[in-house]
Amino acid sequence: MADELTPDELLDKIDYATDSGNWLDTTKSVQIRPGMYCYAAKPESVETLGLPNARSWNPTEEDWKLPDNWQQIIHDGIKERLEKFRTFKIFMDVCVRCGACADKCHFFLGTGDPKNMPVLRAELLRSIYRNDFTTAGKILQKIPGGQRLGGNRPLTLDVLKEMWYYFFQCTECRRCSVFCPYGIDTAEITIMARELFNLLGLNIDWIATPVSNCYTTGNHLGIQPHAFKDMLDFFVEDIEDITGVDCTPNYQKKGADILFVTPSGDVFADPGTYTCQGYLILFKYLKEKYGLDVTWSTYASEGGNFGFFTSHETMKRLNAKMYYEAKRLGVKWILGGECGHMWRVIHQYMDTMNGPADFLEVPVNPITGTKFHNSASTKMVHITEFTADLIKHGKLELDKGRNANRIMTFHDSCNPARGMGLLDEPRYVINNVCDNFYEMPPNTIRENTFCCGSGAGLNAGENMELRMAGALPRATALKHVHEKYGVNTLGTICAIDRAALSTLCEYWVPEVEVAGIHELVGNALILPGEKERTEDLRMEPLPGCEEEE
Amino acid sequence: MTLKQSLTQNHDELLKQWFQATINTYPPQSARILGKDVDRFDNPVGAVTRETLEDVLHLLASDYTSDTLEKALDPVIRIRAVQAFSAAEAVSFIFFLKKIGETVMDSAHIREFDRMVDQVVLAGFNRLMKCREDIFLLKATESKRRIHAAFERAGLVKELKEEDLLGSKKS
Numbered sequence: 001m002a003d004e005l006t007p008d009e010l011l012d013k014i015d016y017a018t019d020s021g022n023w024l025d026t027t028k029s030v031q032i033r034p035g036m037y038c039y040a041a042k043p044e045s046v047e048t049l050g051l052p053n054a055r056s057w058n059p060t061e062e063d064w065k066l067p068d069n070w071q072q073i074i075h076d077g078i079k080e081r082l083e084k085f086r087t088f089k090i091f092m093d094v095c096v097r098c099g100a101c102a103d104k105c106h107f108f109l110g111t112g113d114p115k116n117m118p119v120l121r122a123e124l125l126r127s128i129y130r131n132d133f134t135t136a137g138k139i140l141q142k143i144p145g146g147q148r149l150g151g152n153r154p155l156t157l158d159v160l161k162e163m164w165y166y167f168f169q170c171t172e173c174r175r176c177s178v179f180c181p182y183g184i185d186t187a188e189i190t191i192m193a194r195e196l197f198n199l200l201g202l203n204i205d206w207i208a209t210p211v212s213n214c215y216t217t218g219n220h221l222g223i224q225p226h227a228f229k230d231m232l233d234f235f236v237e238d239i240e241d242i243t244g245v246d247c248t249p250n251y252q253k254k255g256a257d258i259l260f261v262t263p264s265g266d267v268f269a270d271p272g273t274y275t276c277q278g279y280l281i282l283f284k285y286l287k288e289k290y291g292l293d294v295t296w297s298t299y300a301s302e303g304g305n306f307g308f309f310t311s312h313e314t315m316k317r318l319n320a321k322m323y324y325e326a327k328r329l330g331v332k333w334i335l336g337g338e339c340g341h342m343w344r345v346i347h348q349y350m351d352t353m354n355g356p357a358d359f360l361e362v363p364v365n366p367i368t369g370t371k372f373h374n375s376a377s378t379k380m381v382h383i384t385e386f387t388a389d390l391i392k393h394g395k396l397e398l399d400k401g402r403n404a405n406r407i408m409t410f411h412d413s414c415n416p417a418r419g420m421g422l423l424d425e426p427r428y429v430i431n432n433v434c435d436n437f438y439e440m441p442p443n444t445i446r447e448n449t450f451c452c453g454s455g456a457g458l459n460a461g462e463n464m465e466l467r468m469a470g471a472l473p474r475a476t477a478l479k480h481v482h483e484k485y486g487v488n489t490l491g492t493i494c495a496i497d498r499a500a501l502s503t504l505c506e507y508w509v510p511e512v513e514v515a516g517i518h519e520l521v522g523n524a525l526i527l528p529g530e531k532e533r534t535e536d537l538r539m540e541p542l543p544g545c546e547e548e549e
Numbered sequence: 550m551t552l553k554q555s556l557t558q559n560h561d562e563l564l565k566q567w568f569q570a571t572i573n574t575y576p577p578q579s580a581r582i583l584g585k586d587v588d589r590f591d592n593p594v595g596a597v598t599r600e601t602l603e604d605v606l607h608l609l610a611s612d613y614t615s616d617t618l619e620k621a622l623d624p625v626i627r628i629r630a631v632q633a634f635s636a637a638e639a640v641s642f643i644f645f646l647k648k649i650g651e652t653v654m655d656s657a658h659i660r661e662f663d664r665m666v667d668q669v670v671l672a673g674f675n676r677l678m679k680c681r682e683d684i685f686l687l688k689a690t691e692s693k694r695r696i697h698a699a700f701e702r703a704g705l706v707k708e709l710k711e712e713d714l715l716g717s718k719k720s
Binding site for chain 2: 113
C-alpha cells in the first residue's frame with residue numbers, strides 16, 4: 001500500500017498549465033516549406049480548360065493574386081457543394097474527433113506534422129464550415145473565446161494558405177477512412193477542398209498541365225497520335241528481338257472485340273514500359289490462339305484521370321473519351337490496364353457521370369465464358385481480373401522459370417485495393433507466373449495498404465521531401481521483407497506507383513526494383529512460334545542464361 | 550569500471566531518456582503518438598528511432614569507427630533528413646546524450662563520454678549530408694529521365710543512353 005500516492009501527491013502530478021498552442025491560430029504556423037509543396041499551375045493550362053482565375057502566382061510569395069471577392073467565392077463554393085453532395089454535408093457534421101484516424105495517415109506517420117493527422121487536416125475546412133454555416137458557430141463567434149470553444153474560425157488569407165498547403169499533402173488514399181467508426185471518407189473532404197481551390201485558380205501544375213494535355217491530345221503526357229504509335233512500334237521491335245514474334249497491335253480498329261485503355265505512363269515511363277510490352281505479348285497470344293481482337297486507341301490513350309484531382313466536372317470531361325471511343329469503334333466492352341486512380345473513377349464515378357453505357361455489352365470473356373458481373377454497369381474490366389480468369393481456366397501457357405530471379409512482394413495500390421476491392425486477382429496472377437512471393441506485414445497490405453506517398457497528383461519532383469516522408473511506412477514494410485526473405489522485386493498495378501515506388505526504393509531500399517504484373521506475364525507467356533528466349537523484357541539475361549564470367 | 554562497462558550497465562536508462570528526448574523534438578501532439586511502443590509498421594518513426602538509438606548505444610559500448618557509427622545512425626538520420634527539421638535540428642538529438650550522461654553516467658567518465666558523443670555528432674552530420682545529397686540526386690534523376698525521354702522522342706539524343714546521363718550517381 002505504501003506505493004499508493006496520497007491525494008496531495010496525486011494532485012501535485014496534475015499539470016494545470018493550459019495548452020500553449022492553439023491550432024486555430026495559423027498566423028505563425030503557416031510556413032510553406034520548399035520540398036513539401038508543388039509548383040503553381042501554369043496559367044495556360046488552366047485557360048485550356050476554361051477554369052477560372054488563370055494567372056501566374058507563387059505559393060511562397062505573400063501575394064497570391066487572388067480575385068478581390070475570393071472569400072465570397074469560397075463561401076458560395078462550399079454552400080453549393082453542401083447542397084449538392086450529401087456526403088460532404090454529413091462529413092462536415094458527423095466527425096466526433098475521436099482520433100481513430102490520427103495515426104493511420106502515411107503523411108502523418110512520415111512527417112510527424114500533427115496537421116497531417118486526417119482529423120486535423122479535415123478540421124482546417126470544418127472550422128470554416130462551422131463558422132459560416134452552423135447556428136452554433138454563428139452564436140459562438142460573437143462570444144469572447146467562443147471561436148476556440150466551437151473550433152470555428154473565419155476564412156482569412158492565412159487560413160486559406162494553410163488549407164492549400166495541407167490539402168496538397170493528402171494523396172486521397174483513404175486509409176484513414178478504413179478506421180473511421182463513422183465511415184467518413186476523408187479523401188472526399190480533400191476532393192472538395194481542391195475543387196474550392198480551383199475556383200480561385202489555385203491548382204498545382206503537376207495536375208493542371210496533365211489535365212490540359214489530356215483534354216487536348218487524349219493523354220496526360222501530351223503525346224500526339226503518331227508519337228504514341230511510334231513508341232508502341234518501338235516496343236514491338238524490342239519484343240521481336242527478344243521473342244522472334246511480331247506483336248504489332250491494332251489501332252482504332254472498328255468492330256474489334258475489346259478496346260484496351262491504359263495510363264500513358266505505361267507507354268513512356270520506365271519501368272511501366274515493360275508492363276506495356278507485357279500487354280502487347282498477351283494480346284498477340286490471345287489473337288493467335290483464340291482469335292480475340294483487341295484494339296488500342298491513340299485518341300482514348302489515357303486511362304488515368306487527373307481531372308479527378310481537379311473537380312468532378314473536369315473528371316467527367318476527361319473520362320468521357322473512353323466511352324465515346326468505345327461507341328465509335330463499336331467494340332463489345334472495354335479492358336483497362338494496370339492503373340491506380342483510373343479504377344476509382346471507373347468503379348465509383350463513371351457510371352453516374354457518363355453512364356450508363358447501354359451501347360456496350362456486359363463484359364464476357366469470350367475465351368472462358370466468364371461473365372464479369374461486377375462490371376455489368378461500367379462495362380470495364382481490370383486486366384488482372386481478365387488475366388486471372390484466363391489462368392484459372394488454363395488458357396495461358398506459362399513458363400514460371402523465366403521469372404525465377406524475381407523474389408516478389410506486392411504493393412496494393414490504394415485505389416484498386418480500397419476503391420474497388422481488387423485484392424486477390426493480382427496475387428493470383430503473380431503466383432502463377434513466379435515461384436517466389438512473400439507478403440508484407442498484414443497491417444500494411446490489402447485494405448490496410450500504405451500509399452506510395454505520391455498519388456493524387458503529388459508525384460512531382462519539387463516536393464521530394466514530402467514524397468519520401470510519406471513513403472516511409474510503405475518502405476519500412478518493404479525493407480522488412482527484403483531483409484527477411486530477400487525480396488528483390490516490388491510488384492504493383494499502378495502507373496504512378498511504378499514511377500513513384502522506383503524513387504522510393506532508391507532512397508529507402510535500394511536493393512529492390514519495381515515491376516508491373518504484366519511485365520512478369522509477358523516474360524512467362526510462351527508465344528506460339530517464339531524462338532528460344534535468352535533475355536527478359538528488360539533485355540537482361542533470363543535465369544540460367546547468364547554469361548559465365 | 551571502464552566507460553564501456555558503464556555504458557553497458559546504464560544502457561536501459563540511457564536509451565529510455567535518449568529516446569524520449571529525441572521524440573520530443575516533434576510537436577507535442579505528434580510526440581505523444583510517435584513515442585508509443587506499438588507494432589513497428591504502425592509507428593515506423595518511433596520504432597526506427599528506438600532501434601537506431603539502441604544500435605548506436607551498443608556500438609559505443611563495443612568497438613566502433615566513424616564509418617560504423619555513420620551506418621548505425623543511417624535509419625534515423627534518413628528519416629529526419631526529409632522531415633521539417635533544419636540541418637542543426639536534424640542532428641541535435643545526438644547532443645541530448647551529453648545532458649543525459651551528466652545524470653546517468655559516473656562523473657569520472659563524463660569528459661570521455663562527451664568526447665565520444667562528439668564523434669557520434671560528426672558521424673551524424675556526415676550521414677545527414679549524404680541523405681540530403683540523395684534527395685537532390687533523386688530530384689535530378691527524375692528530371693533527367695523526363696527530359697531525356699522528351700529528347701529521345703524528338704530524336705535528338707540517339708547516341709546518348711539514359712545510363713550515360715545518370716553517370717553522376719555512380720561517381
